[in-house]
Amino acid sequence: MLSRMNAVCRRSFSQLCRGPSVTAEVSKGRGIHLSCRRRTVMPAWVIGKYGGNEVLRFSDNVLFPIIHYPNEVIIKVHAASVNPIDVNMRSGYGAKSLNMSRDPLHIKTAGSEFPLILGRDVSGTVMECGLNVKYFKPGDQVWAAVPPWKQGTFAEFVVASVNEVSLKPKSLSHTEAASLPYVTLTAWAALVNSCGLSKEKCPGKRVLIIGSSGGVGTAAVQLLKAWGAHVTAVCSGNAFNLMKDLGADDIIDYTVESLQEQLKTRDQFDTILDNIGGSSEELALQYLKPWSGATFVTLVTPFLYNNDQLGIADGMMRTGVTLASKVMKHYYKGIHYRWGFFTPSGPSLDVIGELVDAGKIRPTIEHVFPLSDVPQAFQKLEAGHARGKSVIQVVDPKK
Ligand SMILES: NC(=O)c1ccc[n+]([C@@H]2O[C@H](COP(=O)([O-])OP(=O)(O)OC[C@H]3O[C@@H](n4cnc5c(N)ncnc54)[C@H](OP(=O)(O)O)[C@@H]3O)[C@@H](O)[C@H]2O)c1
Structure with missing residues (x-):
């Protein structure tokens, strides 16, 4: 260092x-x-x-x-x-x-x-x-x-x-x-920087990953499993074998029955990583353990879109208002609400590289x-x- x-x-x-x-x-x-x-x-x-x-x-x-x-x-x-x-x-x-x-x-x-x-x-x-x-x-x-x-x-x-x-x-x-690099650093930014997860804090934590079969999802499943979390992966049925192979503990096929119905039958979560956005956000937020430090993080945010549409000043203003209102709304329900962003970092890649060489992330x-x-x-x-x-x-x- x-x-x-x-x-x-x-x-x-x-x-x-x-x-x-x-x-x-x-x-x-x-x-x-x-x-x-x-x-x-x-x-x-x-x-x-x-x-x-x-x-x-x-x-x-x-x-x-x-x-x-x-x-x-x-x-x-x-x-x-x-x-x-x-x-x-x-x-x-x-x-x-x-x-x-x-x-x-x-x-x-x-x-x-x-x-x-x-x-x-x-x-x-x-x-x-x-x-x-x-x-x-x-x-x-x-x-x-x-x-x-x-x-x-x-x-x-x-x-x-x-x-x-x-x-x-x-x-x-x-x-x-x-x-x-890009997908593992994005998963790292969301799970470590935004949700405060780490090797020490993962054991015993239940984490839901919505959109687990793509680049970020496959990286997130592996990082969390390397650190001992319990991972529930949401993906299409034809990604089941991939998820099992990466170590997911529980897999939900969002294409056969509504995600909501399937989440109702499970215990609540400590952390949710949403790689999909849209309606999955409001839906999933109900399945976090309130007043226990539980955190929801989404990678799908309107930050760049707002700046493109409204210009930097008005875009930042709209983004700030949107984020602040969501953070406050969920804070009063006992949930931390966060946005995650890719963050370049050689030192984080050093740690990820060690997990790769140990066979924990592939x-x-x-x-x-x-x-x-x-x-x-x-x-x-x-x-x-x-x-x-x-x-x-x-x-x-x-x-
Ligand atoms: N904020 C940031 O800095 C940041 C950084 C990286 C990525 N992102 C965003 O994060 C998202 C994921 O990135 P990625 O690289 O993982 O994308 P990706 O490789 O294209 O993977 C997306 C995955 O989601 C699955 N999927 C689609 N709809 C789904 C649903 N309703 N429920 C569950 N799974 C679903 C897709 O498979 P099926 O359609 O077959 O189910 C696919 O496997 C993208 O929107 C990307 O723009 C944001």
């Missing part, structure tokens, strides 16, 4: 930042070596405007990422994966809020966020480090989830801050590792697409009914 803190402390920006990099290449069997060739462009999937799948464009001519801050690293992307946020961002969802957070040094160099690279997950090799990076070195095998206000990972290289990066679990290939990969098939991966995600994750293989492991 200390070396991580050293790694993120910043010195004078102008002294420490680096210009366009000398490119390091991985040569088979000989590890990393530096080539003197100066790379200025790289291949990547970009969008030049918001819209449907037709706006995704493959280009060989995307600007090579540059280390602008001393705590940044350039990672050669071996594998990435798709998440609902990629499909949403492609359509322009969240653009107002994300543009406000974008760093003009990395994006918006020409006054616009385009060309924008999507993709949040990366598993790959550190190629170059900012001058203040102590915790990582070129050649390290790492994984990370890059926040949505930065350039993404459907590319040959990506730049990330060291506090977003972690050493890849040794037991996983890059393809496997790329399926986990990748749930439904499909692997080559880099050329990013649009097909988007189509698959948009069609719904995910069972775990779809991965994008950027480097063919056989080559």
Whole structure:
């Protein structure tokens, strides 16, 4: 942890930042070596405007990422994966809020966020480090989830801050590792940051997960089981075997009978994670143990939507009013009500990596697409009914 803190402390920006990099290449069997060739462009999937799948464009001519801050690293992307946020961002969802957070040094160099690279997950090799990076070195095998206000990972290289990066679990290939960072960190943010769960607090706790068969759900089930909670998973019948395999104690098929009727027959819960939103929220809230510290957390919030529709000031106002009224309403019924948001975190990934290497969390990969098939991966995600994750293989492991 200390070396991580050293790694993120910043010195004078102008002294420490680096210009366009000398490119390091991985040569088979000989590890990393530096080539003197100066790379200025790289291949990547970009969008030049918001819209449907037709706006995704493959280009060989995307600007090579540059280390602008001393705590940044350039990672050669071996594998990435798709998440609902990629499909949403492609359509322009969240653009107002994300543009406000974008760093003009990395994006918006020409006054616009385009060309924008999507993709949040990366598993790959550190190629170059900012001058203040102590915790990582070129050649390290790492994984990370890059926040949505930065350039993404459907590319040959990506730049990330060291506090977003972690050493890849040794037991996983890059393809496997790329399926986990964004969804496990979202599950972590919801369950640990919002609900206060931990390894110590999970035993004896009854947790309900609505939407357990997708990316976040499969990660949440495993994290909770690794920490000894009792997990009730809500999914379609054809995900039953997957849920059993991941260790769920009780499984509810929401397609055969109303969720409400099925919840009535069960004991109440200490925590509910809602990955679905809509009517499931009001319905599920009745099944928490009141006045016992029970917490409901949803990942489906109107935060970005409100800012898109109303602008930042009015959007934030509406969001604040909505959240405050829900928190108060449920507080008076003895329930904590929370919204959960993905939070990038290398240190949390370090802990998740240990659970992975201990065999407690494993990748749930439904499909692997080559880099050329990013649009097909988007189509698959948009069609719904995910069972775990779809991965994008950027480097063919056989080559
Ligand atoms: N707030 C944040 O920062 C944040 C971060 C990550 C994700 N999210 C949101 O969280 C949600 C889940 O993300 P994800 O990555 O897990 O999505 P995903 O991989 O697409 O999975 C969604 C899963 O939910 C299942 N499902 C659909 N309707 C259901 C219902 N009524 N009851 C139970 N299960 C249902 C789907 O399978 P079937 O349709 O076959 O049942 C699918 O397995 C998305 O809305 C995403 O946008 C928010």
